[in-house]
Amino acid sequence: MTDSIGFSDNERAYVNLARTHMILERAIQLELTRVGLTIPQAGVLYFLNATKVPLTPMKLARLLNRQPHTVSALLTRMEAQGLVKATRDLQRKNWVRLSLTKKGEEAFKRQLSVRTSLNATSCLSKKEIDALNATCKKLYAKGVELVREMQPSRYGGLLFV
Amino acid sequence: MTDSIGFSDNERAYVNLARTHMILERAIQLELTRVGLTIPQAGVLYFLNATKVPLTPMKLARLLNRQPHTVSALLTRMEAQGLVKATRDLQRKNWVRLSLTKKGEEAFKRQLSVRTSLNATSCLSKKEIDALNATCKKLYAKGVELVREMQPSRYGGLLFV
Numbered sequence: 001m002t003d004s005i006g007f008s009d010n011e012r013a014y015v016n017l018a019r020t021h022m023i024l025e026r027a028i029q030l031e032l033t034r035v036g037l038t039i040p041q042a043g044v045l046y047f048l049n050a051t052k053v054p055l056t057p058m059k060l061a062r063l064l065n066r067q068p069h070t071v072s073a074l075l076t077r078m079e080a081q082g083l084v085k086a087t088r089d090l091q092r093k094n095w096v097r098l099s100l101t102k103k104g105e106e107a108f109k110r111q112l113s114v115r116t117s118l119n120a121t122s123c124l125s126k127k128e129i130d131a132l133n134a135t136c137k138k139l140y141a142k143g144v145e146l147v148r149e150m151q152p153s154r155y156g157g158l159l160f161v
Numbered sequence: 162m163t164d165s166i167g168f169s170d171n172e173r174a175y176v177n178l179a180r181t182h183m184i185l186e187r188a189i190q191l192e193l194t195r196v197g198l199t200i201p202q203a204g205v206l207y208f209l210n211a212t213k214v215p216l217t218p219m220k221l222a223r224l225l226n227r228q229p230h231t232v233s234a235l236l237t238r239m240e241a242q243g244l245v246k247a248t249r250d251l252q253r254k255n256w257v258r259l260s261l262t263k264k265g266e267e268a269f270k271r272q273l274s275v276r277t278s279l280n281a282t283s284c285l286s287k288k289e290i291d292a293l294n295a296t297c298k299k300l301y302a303k304g305v306e307l308v309r310e311m312q313p314s315r316y317g318g319l320l321f322v
């Protein structure tokens with residue numbers, strides 16, 4: 001079955017998912033703007049604060065579900081802004097370990113003060129959240145499969161399932 | 162309850178939704194690259210092909226869930242590429258009506274030949290699709306509410322619920 005503009009039921013479901021993510025992302029970005037941060041920056045601050053072992057840029061890219069070169073450029077900017085520190089590993093000289101600076105820790109605290117939009121799913125019941133998580137898990141695995149088919153070498157080892 | 166890196170259940174559900182959209186978007190983009198198109202371009206071609214009445218850039222921005230200035234820049238590029246034609250309305254001179262050129266129609270046909278990733282939700286049951294749509298509807302409405310609270314004047318009239 002197709003709707004008035006020719007989307008199949010499956011395509012319409014994807015379009016719904018996409019526009020839902022886009023509006024929530026816009027809300028989250030508007031909220032973060034109030035404390036001078038962007039969503040990608042907030043992601044970096046979040047993971048660098050949460051990790052128990054120092055992260056490499058590659059590991060961080062996996063956590064953020066972003067491509068390594070994108071994260072690398074982001075880290076360069078955040079280092080210049082004094083939010084993040086990159087240190088060469090003493091044992092493995094070609095490894096870089098990332099950590100938050102004092103300024104980065106302060107930015108992270110500001111970030112924690114604006115998370116209304118990040119909790120938008122609080123309008124859902126526990127059952128709806130569980131169903132959404134289960135559906136996202138299936139769809140994510142399908143997405144990984146599709147990306148791997150099209151870019152087998154590039155994304156083979158980079159994605160979580 | 163929070164998980165190992167400090168996300169609440171609600172935040173984790175959003176993160177799952179976001180990463181699911183991101184991986185599917187990457188798959189769709191990889192597929193479109195094969196026919197020389199980007200996702201935003203594909204959106205424009207889709208709606209200009211489907212519409213029964215000529216669209217204005219503002220109306221198109223609403224359909225694409227994008228901000229008007231973003232769509233305006235996209236249309237300028239697509240016009241330069243010969244995919245889209247913008248014609249001044251004869252009755253209302255300050256209105257622009259959009260249509261596909263011959264080249265745009267051909268690009269749209271190529272686009273229709275690559276829609277495996279767009280149909281990724283075919284891995285879900287009818288029941289799961291229905292639940293996903295219902296959940297997205299609630300979350301989208303919540304997102305609109307949040308955005309309106311933060312930018313009442315700018316987005317007041319621009320969003321669908």
